[in-house]
Amino acid sequence: VRAVGRRLSLERATQLAIVATILTAVLSAGAIVEWLTVARVLRWPALAMLAALALAAAIRRRASRPPLDLFAVVTVLLVLIGVSAAWSVAPATTLGRGVALGVLLVACGALAFATAGRPDAVWRTLQGALAGVALVAIGGILVLIFRHDRAVVDATIVSPRRYQGLGGGPNTAMMVLAIGVPLAAHALVAARRPLARAAAAGLLLLLVGSIVASGSRGALVAAFAGLFLYAVVVARGTRRRLAAGAVVVVLFGISVALSAVPDPLAAAPVPAAAPATPPAPPKLVVPRPPRLQDDIGLPPPGVGDTAKRERTLLGSSGRAEAWEGAVREGAQRPLLGYGFGTENLAFVDRYAYFNSNYPENSYIGLFLQLGLAGIGAFVAIVVIAARSLARAARAAPGPGVGVAAACAGAVTTGMVLGASQSYLVAAGNNATATVWICFFLLWAAAIGLRREAPASA
Amino acid sequence: MASETTPLHPELRVDRRLLVGVTAAALALLVLIPIGRWEAGRRAAEENEGMRAILAEVGPLDSPTLQTYRHLVGFDCLVYTRDGHPFGLEICVDHQGRLIEAIDRRNPADPTIWSLRDDPGRAEVRLDRARVLELVRREKAEEQ
Secondary structure, eight states: OHHHHHHHHHHHHHHHHHHHHHHHHHHTTBSOHHHHHHHHHHHHHHHHHHHHHHHHHHHHTTOSSOOOHHHHHHHHHHHHHHHGGGTOSSHHHHHHHHHHHHHHHHHHHHHHHHHTTOHHHHHHHHHHHHHHHHHHHHHHHHHHHHOHHHHEEOOOSSSOOEEOTTBSSTTHHHHHHHHHHHHHHHHHHHOOSHHHHHHHHHHHHHHHHHHHHHTOHHHHHHHHHHHHHHHHHHSOSHHHHHHHHHHHHHHHHHHHHHHTSSOOOSSOOOOSSOOSSOOOOOOOOOOOOOOGGGOBSSOOTTOOOOOOOOOOSSOOTTHHHHHHHHHHHHTTSTTTTTOTTOHHHHOOOOBTTOOOSSOSOHHHHHHHHHHHHHHHHHHHHHHHHHHHHHHHHHBOSSHHHHHHHHHHHHHHHHHHHHTTOSOTTOTTSTTHHHHHHHHHHHHHHHTTOOBOOOOOO | OOOTTOOOOGGGOOOHHHHHHHHHHHHHGGGHHHHHHHHHHHHHHHHHHHHHHHHHHHOSTTOTTEEEEEEOSSEEEEEEEETTEEEEEEEEEETTSBEEEEEEOSSTTSOEEEEOTTOGGGOOOBOOHHHHHHHHHHHHHHHO
16 A cells, blocks of 8 residues: 555656646746746756656666667767767857756656556656646636736737737747647547546647637647547547548648638738827938848848738748758758757848747757757657557557557657747757657557457458 | 556566667767867868958958948947948958858848858957957947
């Protein structure tokens, strides 16, 4: 009884640490400005606490040997990150950010090791992540009620009014909510009691509704990509898989249509009253060069830029030009890059219609930081995830399949998000911990799954 | 999060060859250090060469083609007219007097940019910082 009590308390503490890690990461880039400083400090103790608890849980497992391929590849990646300080443009930054990612990956690895082969334990750990996501979503609603101005970004002539909830921008918290969508779907499927089912359905609706209201195209596509994968893996038989996939596609279409309902402003707002004093006569205008961050993409001097650039579903918001430039910068140091954690130094925003210090693509960002070597290490990690996913897709029905499918869905969401956000290897980012926890737990859930016996003739 | 009695799954047992392989791969990564440094040096040499070429095009810093300036947090820039483009050439100097960026905008659709803003320690071209600041102040005064 005492052993069971100890196990439960450690498990509960780990769940709480996961919640704290996710919540503080979102708040540290959040909508409530007064909380930013505190959250930015607290996210590191929360991560350290998670690592300590996860290690304690792993040690309880009393394994005499470290496990397996995933750990091998992650070790290689971490060593590559460490040695990159030797050629980094900012060695101290490389080491600091490398240690932070190392702590996160050690925590996730320990969680995976502690739960490997036990789908019930994996699911309980995932519930910690889902609880963190749920708090972010509910927190967004609270901000909407009590600090409405902080929860919503006003409409402009290029963009409609957008919901940002607890995040510091319409894309911020939505990344975390998107990763939670496949997990919430599994909570709905796995729920046995009506109340639990209703709660899971409500949460799923809240997550998707928040993403739709935010107009975050990357989060919307990523959430449904993850949900699609979850649906087709968890459904059994070709017909059911097709039906499940079709339902997700239809829901995606409805969500896209709903997100297109709000319109941007037809014209720039006019000041309510005319100025009290007439404007001074114009002075001789000295021509100024474009800002360095607008150097590429503007028409030549003397030519006005009159094009109206409305935000569209398939538009890149200036990312295409930034990506091209970032790849060109990366190609100047193609093998090993500029050093881990230096993405915002190596990438210089010179693009008139792009506004970020990062290229907003995790894969191009990784190429900038660690070159082709980093991409290679990451591909190896993805191959391991794909292997775990394939195992789940072919496994005999059982609780492990659903849990593995939920993890795979969340990882898919995270990878798709990586195409429009720079975050996958930034430990302090709001969505990084959530996606890596799901990644390692995918591996843990797939351990021990048995292949489905072929149907006899 | 297992109890002490939870048995280790058989798939978690790993053979020694994997451990040896991981250790070997990790050690092999040390070989990357000279490669990474070589790559950094090669790139810096190219950027320095490009910046030198634009500096040569500019000629004297106080050339009559000096059009305007930028006074930014980490560096200052001097902007020159060239070939009908009011901001055709630009050079940027950091607080240590290192030439860290040079831009050729004579083809506005595809400006050529040479930069070591990310890696100023490898910038080789030095300019008289006091002279650059003097020109910045002069341009600022003229524009006001």
